[in-house]
Amino acid sequence: xxxxxxxxxxxxxxxxxxxxxxxxxxxxxxxxxxxxxxxxxxxxxxxxxxxxxxxxxxxxxxxxxxxxxxxxxxxxxxxxxxxxxxxxxxxxxxxxxxxxxxxxxxxxxxxxxxxxxxxxxxxxxxxxxxxxxxxxxxxxxxxxxxxxxxxxxxxxxxxxxxxxxxxxxxxxxxxxxxxxxxxxxxxxxxxxxxxxxxxxxxxxxxxxxxxxxxxxxxxxxxx
Amino acid sequence: xxxxxxxxxxxxxxxxxxxxxxxxxxxxxxxxxxxxxxxxxxxxxxxxxxxxxxxxxxxxxxxxxxxxxxxxxxxxxxxxxxxxxxxxxxxxxxxxxxxxxxxxxxxxxxxxxxxxxxxxxxxxxxxxxxxxxxxxxxxxxxxxxxxxxxxxxxxxxxxxxxxxxxxxxxxxxxxxxxxxxxxxxxxxxxxxxxxxxxxxxxxxxxxxxxxxxxxxxxxxxxxxxxxxxxxxxxxxxxxxxxxxxxxxxxxxxxxxxxxxxxxxxxxxxxxx
Numbered sequence: 001x002x003x004x005x006x007x008x009x010x011x012x013x014x015x016x017x018x019x020x021x022x023x024x025x026x027x028x029x030x031x032x033x034x035x036x037x038x039x040x041x042x043x044x045x046x047x048x049x050x051x052x053x054x055x056x057x058x059x060x061x062x063x064x065x066x067x068x069x070x071x072x073x074x075x076x077x078x079x080x081x082x083x084x085x086x087x088x089x090x091x092x093x094x095x096x097x098x099x100x101x102x103x104x105x106x107x108x109x110x111x112x113x114x115x116x117x118x119x120x121x122x123x124x125x126x127x128x129x130x131x132x133x134x135x136x137x138x139x140x141x142x143x144x145x146x147x148x149x150x151x152x153x154x155x156x157x158x159x160x161x162x163x164x165x166x167x168x169x170x171x172x173x174x175x176x177x178x179x180x181x182x183x184x185x186x187x188x189x190x191x192x193x194x195x196x197x198x199x200x201x202x203x204x205x206x207x208x209x210x211x212x213x214x215x216x217x218x219x220x221x222x223x
Numbered sequence: 224x225x226x227x228x229x230x231x232x233x234x235x236x237x238x239x240x241x242x243x244x245x246x247x248x249x250x251x252x253x254x255x256x257x258x259x260x261x262x263x264x265x266x267x268x269x270x271x272x273x274x275x276x277x278x279x280x281x282x283x284x285x286x287x288x289x290x291x292x293x294x295x296x297x298x299x300x301x302x303x304x305x306x307x308x309x310x311x312x313x314x315x316x317x318x319x320x321x322x323x324x325x326x327x328x329x330x331x332x333x334x335x336x337x338x339x340x341x342x343x344x345x346x347x348x349x350x351x352x353x354x355x356x357x358x359x360x361x362x363x364x365x366x367x368x369x370x371x372x373x374x375x376x377x378x379x380x381x382x383x384x385x386x387x388x389x390x391x392x393x394x395x396x397x398x399x400x401x402x403x404x405x406x407x408x409x410x411x412x413x414x415x416x417x418x419x420x421x422x423x424x425x426x427x428x429x430x431x432x433x434x435x436x437x438x439x440x441x442x443x444x445x446x447x448x449x450x451x452x453x454x455x456x457x458x459x460x461x462x463x464x465x466x467x468x469x470x471x472x473x474x475x476x477x478x479x480x481x482x483x484x485x486x487x488x489x490x491x492x493x494x495x
Contacts, residue, residue: 002362039423111423112355129333132340156347157337159304164418166337173354173363 004180005114006196008039014197015044015107017219025215032106034162041162044107051122051138051209052100101130101138105210107201108161115175116197118204119160119167132157135168138209155208170204178203195219230479234463235386237265239311240321243276246295249329251285260321264384265308265464266483268349269294269301270339271382280326293336295325299415300332303339304348306482312461312490313413346378349484353377353396356409356485359423360477361400369395381483389483396485397478402427404474410487412443420444426474436460436476437469444491461490 001007006014015031022029028046035041106119122130136155158169179200186194198219202212243259250256259279263272277292294301301310301324315322331338339345353374357366366374373392380389400406404426412420420443426434440447440460447458459466463480473487481487 111421112358132338156344156351159302159337159418161421162418165334171351173351173358 001114002176004176004178004183006116007114008109008111011109011116011197012042014195017195018044018197018201018216021216021219025213027213040109040111043109043162044105046105046210049103049105049210050100051103099125101134103209105205105208106160106167107197110161110172113172113175115172115179116200117172117175118170118201118208118210119158120208120210121167129166132168135208139207168208170208175200175204227479231390232386234480235264235266235389237308237464238262239265239307242321242323243273243280243294243326244323245280245283246325246327246329249284249327252283254283256280256283263307265306265311267307267381267384268305268345269303269307270342270345272307276326281328284328290328291331291338293327293331295327296322300335302336303345304337306484306488308464308482309413309488309490312464313415313492316459316461316464316490316492342382346382349378349381350374352484352486356481357396359407359409360396360405360485361398362406365396365398377483393483393485402431404433405477408439408473408477408487409481409485410439410473410477410489412440412489412491414444414491415493424473426472426477433472433474435469436467436471436473439473440469440489447491457494459492459494461492462487 019029019031021027028048030045030047031042032045033042101122101124103120103122108117108119109115110117122135124130132155139155154171156169156171157166159165160167179196182199183194183196195216198212198216201210202216205212239262241261241263243261245256247255256279259276261272261276263269273292273294280292294303296310296314299314301314305313311322354363354366357363369392376388377392379385380387380392406425408424408426410421410424422443424434424439424442428434444458447460460469462476463482467476467480477487
Protein backbone atom coordinates (compact mmCIF):
# COMPACT_ATOMS: atom_id res chain seq x y z
CA UNK A 1 0.00 0.00 0.00
CA UNK A 2 1.15 3.51 -0.72
CA UNK A 3 2.44 5.46 2.26
CA UNK A 4 -0.26 6.81 4.55
CA UNK A 5 -3.01 4.57 3.16
CA UNK A 6 -4.76 1.48 4.44
CA UNK A 7 -6.52 -1.52 2.90
CA UNK A 8 -10.21 -2.30 3.14
CA UNK A 9 -9.37 -5.32 5.30
CA UNK A 10 -7.39 -3.27 7.75
CA UNK A 11 -10.17 -0.67 7.81
CA UNK A 12 -12.68 -3.39 8.75
CA UNK A 13 -10.42 -4.91 11.41
CA UNK A 14 -9.68 -1.57 13.01
CA UNK A 15 -13.35 -0.61 12.85
CA UNK A 16 -14.10 -3.78 14.84
CA UNK A 17 -11.58 -2.76 17.46
CA UNK A 18 -13.07 0.70 17.62
CA UNK A 19 -16.58 -0.73 17.95
CA UNK A 20 -15.57 -3.07 20.78
CA UNK A 21 -14.10 -0.18 22.71
CA UNK A 22 -17.06 2.02 21.90
CA UNK A 23 -19.43 -0.60 23.32
CA UNK A 24 -17.33 -0.83 26.44
CA UNK A 25 -17.49 2.90 27.14
CA UNK A 26 -20.92 3.38 25.56
CA UNK A 27 -19.64 5.85 23.01
CA UNK A 28 -22.41 5.04 20.50
CA UNK A 29 -20.59 3.88 17.35
CA UNK A 30 -22.38 1.32 15.15
CA UNK A 31 -21.50 -0.67 12.05
CA UNK A 32 -23.83 -0.34 9.06
CA UNK A 33 -23.63 -2.91 6.29
CA UNK A 34 -25.32 -1.92 3.05
CA UNK A 35 -23.36 -3.72 0.35
CA UNK A 36 -21.98 -6.89 1.88
CA UNK A 37 -18.70 -8.07 0.42
CA UNK A 38 -18.07 -4.80 -1.40
CA UNK A 39 -15.04 -2.78 -0.41
CA UNK A 40 -16.39 0.46 0.95
CA UNK A 41 -19.97 -0.84 1.15
CA UNK A 42 -20.10 -0.85 4.95
CA UNK A 43 -19.25 1.92 7.36
CA UNK A 44 -19.22 3.29 10.91
CA UNK A 45 -22.04 5.52 12.15
CA UNK A 46 -22.43 7.62 15.25
CA UNK A 47 -25.75 9.34 15.75
CA UNK A 48 -27.39 11.76 18.10
CA UNK A 49 -24.47 13.87 19.11
CA UNK A 50 -26.18 16.93 20.47
CA UNK A 51 -24.39 20.21 20.31
CA UNK A 52 -25.99 23.37 21.69
CA UNK A 53 -26.03 26.34 19.39
CA UNK A 54 -23.17 28.75 19.94
CA UNK A 55 -20.89 26.15 21.45
CA UNK A 56 -17.49 26.34 19.81
CA UNK A 57 -15.39 23.31 20.35
CA UNK A 58 -12.35 24.45 22.32
CA UNK A 59 -9.25 23.14 20.62
CA UNK A 60 -7.34 22.56 23.81
CA UNK A 61 -9.86 19.89 24.71
CA UNK A 62 -9.12 18.03 21.50
CA UNK A 63 -5.61 16.71 21.92
CA UNK A 64 -4.73 14.00 19.41
CA UNK A 65 -4.04 10.69 21.08
CA UNK A 66 -0.38 10.56 20.12
CA UNK A 67 0.27 13.84 21.87
CA UNK A 68 -1.64 12.72 24.92
CA UNK A 69 0.70 9.77 25.31
CA UNK A 70 3.97 11.43 24.44
CA UNK A 71 4.61 14.55 26.41
CA UNK A 72 7.88 15.18 24.65
CA UNK A 73 6.57 14.70 21.15
CA UNK A 74 4.71 17.76 20.12
CA UNK A 75 4.73 17.48 16.39
CA UNK A 76 3.82 13.92 15.58
CA UNK A 77 1.17 14.85 13.11
CA UNK A 78 3.30 17.18 11.11
CA UNK A 79 2.26 20.60 9.97
CA UNK A 80 -1.38 20.38 9.13
CA UNK A 81 -3.11 20.29 12.48
CA UNK A 82 -1.37 22.23 15.17
CA UNK A 83 -3.38 21.44 18.24
CA UNK A 84 -1.43 23.80 20.43
CA UNK A 85 -3.09 26.89 19.08
CA UNK A 86 -6.07 27.05 21.38
CA UNK A 87 -8.76 29.47 20.46
CA UNK A 88 -9.85 30.71 23.85
CA UNK A 89 -11.83 33.65 22.56
CA UNK A 90 -15.08 32.09 21.54
CA UNK A 91 -16.76 34.55 19.22
CA UNK A 92 -20.54 34.48 19.34
CA UNK A 93 -21.81 32.95 16.12
CA UNK A 94 -24.48 34.48 13.95
CA UNK A 95 -26.82 31.53 13.78
CA UNK A 96 -30.48 31.10 13.15
CA UNK A 97 -32.85 30.88 16.09
CA UNK A 98 -32.50 27.30 17.24
CA UNK A 99 -31.55 25.52 20.43
CA UNK A 100 -29.23 22.77 19.31
CA UNK A 101 -27.93 20.74 16.42
CA UNK A 102 -28.14 16.98 16.17
CA UNK A 103 -25.03 15.57 14.49
CA UNK A 104 -24.59 12.28 12.75
CA UNK A 105 -21.10 11.08 11.71
CA UNK A 106 -20.25 8.40 9.15
CA UNK A 107 -16.79 6.96 8.59
CA UNK A 108 -16.46 5.37 5.17
CA UNK A 109 -13.62 3.79 3.25
CA UNK A 110 -12.65 5.36 -0.07
CA UNK A 111 -11.58 2.76 -2.61
CA UNK A 112 -10.26 5.55 -4.83
CA UNK A 113 -7.90 7.02 -2.22
CA UNK A 114 -7.48 3.96 0.05
CA UNK A 115 -8.12 6.08 3.12
CA UNK A 116 -11.04 6.59 5.51
CA UNK A 117 -13.34 9.55 4.88
CA UNK A 118 -15.49 11.42 7.38
CA UNK A 119 -19.03 12.44 6.45
CA UNK A 120 -21.54 14.16 8.69
CA UNK A 121 -24.82 16.01 8.83
CA UNK A 122 -26.20 18.42 11.36
CA UNK A 123 -29.94 18.88 11.73
CA UNK A 124 -31.91 21.50 13.58
CA UNK A 125 -34.62 20.53 16.07
CA UNK A 126 -37.29 20.76 13.37
CA UNK A 127 -35.43 18.17 11.30
CA UNK A 128 -34.16 20.57 8.64
CA UNK A 129 -30.49 20.40 7.74
CA UNK A 130 -27.94 22.94 8.90
CA UNK A 131 -26.17 24.91 6.17
CA UNK A 132 -22.48 24.89 5.41
CA UNK A 133 -22.16 28.31 7.07
CA UNK A 134 -23.77 27.02 10.25
CA UNK A 135 -21.49 24.00 10.24
CA UNK A 136 -18.42 26.18 9.72
CA UNK A 137 -19.35 28.13 12.81
CA UNK A 138 -18.40 25.22 15.05
CA UNK A 139 -15.03 24.68 13.41
CA UNK A 140 -12.40 25.83 15.92
CA UNK A 141 -11.02 29.28 15.12
CA UNK A 142 -7.47 28.09 14.61
CA UNK A 143 -8.63 25.78 11.82
CA UNK A 144 -10.90 28.37 10.29
CA UNK A 145 -8.18 30.80 9.33
CA UNK A 146 -5.93 28.08 8.01
CA UNK A 147 -8.69 26.43 6.02
CA UNK A 148 -10.27 29.62 4.73
CA UNK A 149 -8.37 29.48 1.45
CA UNK A 150 -9.26 25.88 0.94
CA UNK A 151 -12.76 26.31 2.19
CA UNK A 152 -14.36 25.12 -0.99
CA UNK A 153 -12.20 22.08 -1.27
CA UNK A 154 -11.75 20.92 2.27
CA UNK A 155 -15.25 20.76 3.75
CA UNK A 156 -17.96 20.39 1.13
CA UNK A 157 -21.39 18.94 0.62
CA UNK A 158 -21.22 15.62 -1.22
CA UNK A 159 -23.40 12.64 -1.96
CA UNK A 160 -22.90 9.80 0.52
CA UNK A 161 -21.21 7.13 -1.65
CA UNK A 162 -23.42 4.32 -0.41
CA UNK A 163 -26.68 5.94 0.73
CA UNK A 164 -26.72 8.66 -1.93
CA UNK A 165 -28.03 11.41 0.38
CA UNK A 166 -26.41 14.85 0.77
CA UNK A 167 -23.87 15.07 3.59
CA UNK A 168 -20.85 17.17 4.43
CA UNK A 169 -17.49 15.58 3.73
CA UNK A 170 -13.93 16.24 4.84
CA UNK A 171 -12.08 15.81 1.59
CA UNK A 172 -9.87 12.71 1.52
CA UNK A 173 -7.23 13.83 -0.94
CA UNK A 174 -4.79 15.06 1.74
CA UNK A 175 -5.37 12.26 4.26
CA UNK A 176 -2.55 9.99 3.08
CA UNK A 177 -0.07 12.89 3.22
CA UNK A 178 -1.22 13.74 6.71
CA UNK A 179 -1.10 10.16 7.98
CA UNK A 180 2.17 9.12 6.41
CA UNK A 181 4.54 10.74 8.95
CA UNK A 182 2.41 9.39 11.78
CA UNK A 183 2.53 5.84 10.44
CA UNK A 184 6.26 6.18 9.90
CA UNK A 185 6.78 7.51 13.41
CA UNK A 186 4.87 4.59 14.89
CA UNK A 187 6.95 2.10 12.99
CA UNK A 188 10.21 3.83 13.92
CA UNK A 189 9.36 3.76 17.58
CA UNK A 190 8.48 0.12 17.37
CA UNK A 191 5.22 0.60 19.19
CA UNK A 192 3.62 -2.44 17.69
CA UNK A 193 0.64 -2.03 15.47
CA UNK A 194 -1.02 1.37 15.45
CA UNK A 195 -4.73 1.78 14.93
CA UNK A 196 -4.78 4.00 11.84
CA UNK A 197 -8.49 4.66 12.13
CA UNK A 198 -8.31 5.91 15.69
CA UNK A 199 -5.25 8.09 14.98
CA UNK A 200 -6.91 9.57 11.93
CA UNK A 201 -10.27 10.17 13.59
CA UNK A 202 -8.68 11.79 16.62
CA UNK A 203 -6.93 14.21 14.26
CA UNK A 204 -9.71 15.20 11.87
CA UNK A 205 -12.77 14.69 14.05
CA UNK A 206 -12.24 17.76 16.23
CA UNK A 207 -12.39 19.98 13.14
CA UNK A 208 -16.09 19.15 12.97
CA UNK A 209 -16.90 18.68 16.61
CA UNK A 210 -16.28 14.95 16.88
CA UNK A 211 -14.08 14.05 19.83
CA UNK A 212 -12.70 10.64 20.66
CA UNK A 213 -12.33 10.09 24.39
CA UNK A 214 -8.68 9.53 25.30
CA UNK A 215 -9.35 5.93 26.34
CA UNK A 216 -9.39 4.98 22.64
CA UNK A 217 -5.60 5.28 22.79
CA UNK A 218 -5.45 1.89 24.48
CA UNK A 219 -6.64 0.07 21.39
CA UNK A 220 -3.78 1.48 19.34
CA UNK A 221 -1.41 -1.16 20.61
CA UNK A 222 -3.21 -4.37 19.84
CA UNK A 223 -0.88 -6.58 17.86
CA UNK B 224 -4.08 8.23 -25.81
CA UNK B 225 -7.37 9.78 -26.93
CA UNK B 226 -6.19 9.72 -30.54
CA UNK B 227 -9.58 9.82 -32.10
CA UNK B 228 -10.01 13.56 -32.09
CA UNK B 229 -13.15 13.45 -34.18
CA UNK B 230 -14.94 11.49 -31.49
CA UNK B 231 -13.74 13.88 -28.80
CA UNK B 232 -14.90 16.91 -30.77
CA UNK B 233 -18.28 15.47 -31.60
CA UNK B 234 -18.99 14.59 -27.98
CA UNK B 235 -17.78 18.01 -26.81
CA UNK B 236 -20.15 19.72 -29.25
CA UNK B 237 -23.17 17.64 -28.21
CA UNK B 238 -26.15 19.81 -27.31
CA UNK B 239 -29.60 19.27 -25.80
CA UNK B 240 -32.60 21.50 -26.47
CA UNK B 241 -34.36 22.19 -23.17
CA UNK B 242 -37.70 23.84 -22.44
CA UNK B 243 -37.90 25.38 -18.96
CA UNK B 244 -41.28 26.02 -17.30
CA UNK B 245 -41.87 27.71 -13.97
CA UNK B 246 -43.75 25.49 -11.51
CA UNK B 247 -47.40 26.46 -11.79
CA UNK B 248 -47.91 26.78 -8.05
CA UNK B 249 -45.00 29.19 -7.75
CA UNK B 250 -46.28 31.76 -10.20
CA UNK B 251 -47.33 34.87 -8.31
CA UNK B 252 -47.70 37.31 -11.17
CA UNK B 253 -50.94 37.93 -13.05
CA UNK B 254 -49.64 36.46 -16.27
CA UNK B 255 -48.18 33.03 -16.55
CA UNK B 256 -44.68 33.21 -17.99
CA UNK B 257 -43.86 31.75 -21.38
CA UNK B 258 -41.44 28.83 -21.29
CA UNK B 259 -37.75 29.57 -21.74
CA UNK B 260 -35.77 27.60 -24.33
CA UNK B 261 -32.05 26.90 -24.26
CA UNK B 262 -29.64 24.74 -26.19
CA UNK B 263 -27.24 23.41 -23.54
CA UNK B 264 -23.97 21.46 -23.78
CA UNK B 265 -24.24 17.82 -22.69
CA UNK B 266 -20.80 18.06 -21.09
CA UNK B 267 -21.67 20.98 -18.82
CA UNK B 268 -23.53 21.40 -15.53
CA UNK B 269 -26.85 23.16 -15.01
CA UNK B 270 -25.56 25.91 -12.68
CA UNK B 271 -23.16 26.97 -15.46
CA UNK B 272 -25.83 27.44 -18.10
CA UNK B 273 -29.04 28.33 -16.28
CA UNK B 274 -28.39 31.90 -15.08
CA UNK B 275 -30.61 33.25 -17.83
CA UNK B 276 -33.40 30.91 -16.79
CA UNK B 277 -33.17 32.00 -13.18
CA UNK B 278 -33.21 35.70 -14.02
CA UNK B 279 -36.12 35.23 -16.40
CA UNK B 280 -38.41 33.36 -14.02
CA UNK B 281 -37.55 35.11 -10.77
CA UNK B 282 -39.71 38.10 -11.61
CA UNK B 283 -42.78 35.91 -11.91
CA UNK B 284 -42.42 34.49 -8.42
CA UNK B 285 -42.89 35.88 -4.95
CA UNK B 286 -39.28 34.96 -4.26
CA UNK B 287 -37.43 37.79 -2.64
CA UNK B 288 -35.28 35.77 -0.26
CA UNK B 289 -32.69 34.66 -2.76
CA UNK B 290 -33.98 31.09 -2.66
CA UNK B 291 -31.97 28.62 -4.65
CA UNK B 292 -33.34 27.50 -7.99
CA UNK B 293 -33.73 23.78 -8.54
CA UNK B 294 -34.90 21.74 -11.51
CA UNK B 295 -37.25 18.82 -11.75
CA UNK B 296 -38.19 16.33 -14.45
CA UNK B 297 -41.46 14.42 -14.01
CA UNK B 298 -41.24 14.60 -10.25
CA UNK B 299 -37.53 13.80 -10.13
CA UNK B 300 -35.33 16.55 -8.64
CA UNK B 301 -32.23 16.87 -10.85
CA UNK B 302 -28.78 16.70 -9.27
CA UNK B 303 -26.81 19.71 -10.48
CA UNK B 304 -23.50 18.00 -9.80
CA UNK B 305 -24.17 15.40 -12.52
CA UNK B 306 -23.26 16.45 -16.08
CA UNK B 307 -26.35 17.46 -18.07
CA UNK B 308 -25.90 14.62 -20.56
CA UNK B 309 -25.90 12.07 -17.74
CA UNK B 310 -29.16 13.40 -16.33
CA UNK B 311 -30.80 13.23 -19.73
CA UNK B 312 -29.59 9.71 -20.52
CA UNK B 313 -30.62 8.47 -17.10
CA UNK B 314 -34.11 9.97 -16.82
CA UNK B 315 -35.26 11.09 -20.23
CA UNK B 316 -33.46 9.22 -22.97
CA UNK B 317 -36.67 8.10 -24.60
CA UNK B 318 -38.46 11.42 -24.30
CA UNK B 319 -39.31 13.74 -27.18
CA UNK B 320 -37.14 16.78 -27.60
CA UNK B 321 -37.07 19.51 -26.41
CA UNK B 322 -36.52 18.10 -22.91
CA UNK B 323 -39.17 19.69 -20.74
CA UNK B 324 -38.10 20.68 -17.21
CA UNK B 325 -39.84 22.43 -14.31
CA UNK B 326 -38.13 25.29 -12.50
CA UNK B 327 -38.63 25.69 -8.74
CA UNK B 328 -37.57 28.26 -6.19
CA UNK B 329 -39.46 26.90 -3.20
CA UNK B 330 -39.29 23.77 -1.03
CA UNK B 331 -35.72 22.87 -1.89
CA UNK B 332 -35.46 19.05 -1.48
CA UNK B 333 -32.61 19.02 1.01
CA UNK B 334 -32.63 15.30 1.51
CA UNK B 335 -32.02 14.69 -2.18
CA UNK B 336 -30.12 17.62 -3.67
CA UNK B 337 -26.82 19.23 -2.75
CA UNK B 338 -26.91 23.00 -2.41
CA UNK B 339 -25.11 24.99 -5.05
CA UNK B 340 -24.04 28.27 -3.48
CA UNK B 341 -22.38 29.44 -6.70
CA UNK B 342 -20.01 28.64 -9.53
CA UNK B 343 -17.19 28.10 -7.03
CA UNK B 344 -19.05 25.07 -5.76
CA UNK B 345 -19.32 23.67 -9.29
CA UNK B 346 -15.61 24.25 -9.88
CA UNK B 347 -14.73 22.60 -6.60
CA UNK B 348 -16.90 19.61 -7.37
CA UNK B 349 -15.55 19.33 -10.91
CA UNK B 350 -11.89 19.53 -9.83
CA UNK B 351 -12.56 17.05 -7.06
CA UNK B 352 -13.82 14.54 -9.65
CA UNK B 353 -10.86 15.19 -11.91
CA UNK B 354 -8.48 14.55 -9.01
CA UNK B 355 -10.25 11.39 -7.98
CA UNK B 356 -10.20 10.13 -11.57
CA UNK B 357 -6.46 10.76 -11.83
CA UNK B 358 -5.91 9.04 -8.50
CA UNK B 359 -7.58 5.98 -10.00
CA UNK B 360 -5.72 6.21 -13.34
CA UNK B 361 -2.25 7.36 -12.34
CA UNK B 362 -2.16 7.38 -8.52
CA UNK B 363 -2.70 11.11 -8.80
CA UNK B 364 0.76 11.71 -10.23
CA UNK B 365 -0.39 13.62 -13.31
CA UNK B 366 -2.84 15.96 -11.60
CA UNK B 367 -0.52 16.61 -8.67
CA UNK B 368 2.34 17.28 -11.05
CA UNK B 369 0.38 20.07 -12.74
CA UNK B 370 0.47 23.69 -11.71
CA UNK B 371 -2.56 25.51 -10.36
CA UNK B 372 -2.86 27.41 -13.62
CA UNK B 373 -3.26 24.12 -15.49
CA UNK B 374 -6.12 23.11 -13.19
CA UNK B 375 -7.66 26.52 -13.81
CA UNK B 376 -7.30 26.07 -17.55
CA UNK B 377 -9.27 22.82 -17.40
CA UNK B 378 -12.06 24.52 -15.56
CA UNK B 379 -12.10 27.62 -17.76
CA UNK B 380 -12.04 25.47 -20.88
CA UNK B 381 -15.17 23.70 -19.70
CA UNK B 382 -16.91 26.81 -18.45
CA UNK B 383 -16.26 28.77 -21.64
CA UNK B 384 -16.82 25.87 -24.00
CA UNK B 385 -13.26 25.99 -25.39
CA UNK B 386 -12.35 22.53 -26.66
CA UNK B 387 -8.70 23.28 -27.49
CA UNK B 388 -8.06 25.08 -24.22
CA UNK B 389 -9.54 22.16 -22.29
CA UNK B 390 -7.82 19.35 -24.20
CA UNK B 391 -4.41 21.03 -24.13
CA UNK B 392 -4.38 20.00 -20.46
CA UNK B 393 -6.76 17.06 -20.47
CA UNK B 394 -4.64 15.08 -22.95
CA UNK B 395 -2.04 14.70 -20.20
CA UNK B 396 -4.69 13.15 -17.96
CA UNK B 397 -5.50 10.70 -20.76
CA UNK B 398 -1.96 9.46 -21.21
CA UNK B 399 -1.35 5.78 -20.64
CA UNK B 400 0.48 4.96 -17.48
CA UNK B 401 2.66 1.94 -16.92
CA UNK B 402 1.39 -1.15 -18.69
CA UNK B 403 0.10 1.07 -21.49
CA UNK B 404 -3.24 1.64 -19.77
CA UNK B 405 -4.78 3.22 -16.70
CA UNK B 406 -4.32 1.57 -13.33
CA UNK B 407 -8.04 1.61 -12.61
CA UNK B 408 -10.96 2.85 -14.66
CA UNK B 409 -12.73 5.97 -13.35
CA UNK B 410 -16.40 5.16 -13.88
CA UNK B 411 -19.77 5.51 -12.22
CA UNK B 412 -22.78 3.41 -13.10
CA UNK B 413 -26.29 4.81 -12.63
CA UNK B 414 -29.76 3.36 -12.38
CA UNK B 415 -32.69 5.65 -11.84
CA UNK B 416 -33.87 4.18 -8.56
CA UNK B 417 -30.56 3.44 -6.85
CA UNK B 418 -27.47 5.32 -5.61
CA UNK B 419 -24.70 5.25 -8.19
CA UNK B 420 -22.13 2.47 -8.15
CA UNK B 421 -18.40 3.01 -8.21
CA UNK B 422 -15.91 0.15 -7.92
CA UNK B 423 -12.26 -0.54 -8.60
CA UNK B 424 -11.93 -2.03 -12.10
CA UNK B 425 -8.74 -2.75 -14.00
CA UNK B 426 -8.82 -2.10 -17.77
CA UNK B 427 -6.66 -5.16 -18.53
CA UNK B 428 -6.63 -8.70 -17.24
CA UNK B 429 -3.71 -10.28 -15.41
CA UNK B 430 -2.66 -11.77 -18.73
CA UNK B 431 -2.58 -8.31 -20.30
CA UNK B 432 -5.76 -8.60 -22.37
CA UNK B 433 -8.08 -5.65 -22.87
CA UNK B 434 -11.24 -5.79 -20.81
CA UNK B 435 -14.45 -4.86 -22.53
CA UNK B 436 -17.59 -2.91 -21.70
CA UNK B 437 -19.45 -6.21 -21.41
CA UNK B 438 -16.95 -7.41 -18.77
CA UNK B 439 -17.52 -4.28 -16.72
CA UNK B 440 -21.30 -4.43 -16.93
CA UNK B 441 -21.29 -8.13 -16.09
CA UNK B 442 -19.25 -7.47 -12.98
CA UNK B 443 -20.99 -4.36 -11.69
CA UNK B 444 -24.55 -4.85 -12.93
CA UNK B 445 -25.01 -8.54 -13.62
CA UNK B 446 -28.78 -8.17 -13.87
CA UNK B 447 -28.31 -6.74 -17.36
CA UNK B 448 -27.26 -10.12 -18.66
CA UNK B 449 -29.26 -12.22 -16.28
CA UNK B 450 -32.41 -12.34 -18.31
CA UNK B 451 -33.73 -15.40 -16.52
CA UNK B 452 -34.25 -13.39 -13.39
CA UNK B 453 -36.61 -10.90 -14.97
CA UNK B 454 -37.26 -11.72 -18.58
CA UNK B 455 -39.77 -8.91 -19.01
CA UNK B 456 -37.21 -6.23 -18.30
CA UNK B 457 -34.29 -5.53 -20.56
CA UNK B 458 -31.64 -2.94 -20.21
CA UNK B 459 -29.83 -0.44 -22.38
CA UNK B 460 -26.31 0.62 -21.48
CA UNK B 461 -26.01 4.28 -22.45
CA UNK B 462 -22.84 6.38 -22.40
CA UNK B 463 -22.77 9.91 -23.84
CA UNK B 464 -26.19 9.34 -25.38
CA UNK B 465 -25.21 6.25 -27.36
CA UNK B 466 -25.14 2.51 -26.73
CA UNK B 467 -21.55 1.41 -27.35
CA UNK B 468 -21.10 -2.22 -28.35
CA UNK B 469 -20.33 -4.57 -25.46
CA UNK B 470 -17.10 -5.50 -27.26
CA UNK B 471 -15.64 -1.99 -26.87
CA UNK B 472 -12.45 -1.98 -24.79
CA UNK B 473 -13.00 0.04 -21.60
CA UNK B 474 -9.59 1.69 -21.92
CA UNK B 475 -10.70 3.25 -25.22
CA UNK B 476 -14.03 4.27 -23.71
CA UNK B 477 -12.29 5.92 -20.78
CA UNK B 478 -10.06 7.94 -23.11
CA UNK B 479 -12.78 8.99 -25.53
CA UNK B 480 -16.18 8.76 -23.88
CA UNK B 481 -15.41 10.23 -20.47
CA UNK B 482 -17.03 13.49 -19.52
CA UNK B 483 -14.77 16.49 -18.83
CA UNK B 484 -14.50 15.36 -15.19
CA UNK B 485 -12.60 12.33 -16.55
CA UNK B 486 -15.22 9.87 -15.39
CA UNK B 487 -17.06 7.43 -17.62
CA UNK B 488 -20.69 7.93 -16.58
CA UNK B 489 -22.65 4.82 -17.55
CA UNK B 490 -26.45 4.87 -17.45
CA UNK B 491 -28.45 1.71 -17.15
CA UNK B 492 -31.84 2.42 -18.63
CA UNK B 493 -34.80 0.13 -18.84
CA UNK B 494 -35.68 -0.35 -22.47
CA UNK B 495 -39.39 -0.87 -21.94
